[in-house]
Amino acid sequence: MKRREISLSNEDKEMCSVSGCGKPPKRSLPRKRVEKVGSLTLQGSNRKVHLCSDCYRIFKKETKKDRAMESLGR
Ligand SMILES: [Zn+2]
Secondary structure, X not given: OOOOOOOHHHHHHXXXXXXXXXXXXXXXXXXXXXXXXXXXXXXXXXXXXXXOHHHHHHHHHXXXXXXXXXXXXX
């Protein structure tokens, strides 16, 4: 009998995509947006990533900063 490999996408659903985190995800976001946040290291290669509430908070904080800088530049 062959052993079935557990699909990565299944695993991805239950865990935060930030490497070393492993908490239950709360939000699903496009990878590109999260990749811009330097303080979050993503694992896997799915186009969508999942963030737990803690990592989402970091993401929001970082993107807010980014947006503020953008508006200052104009
Ligand atoms: Zn997390």
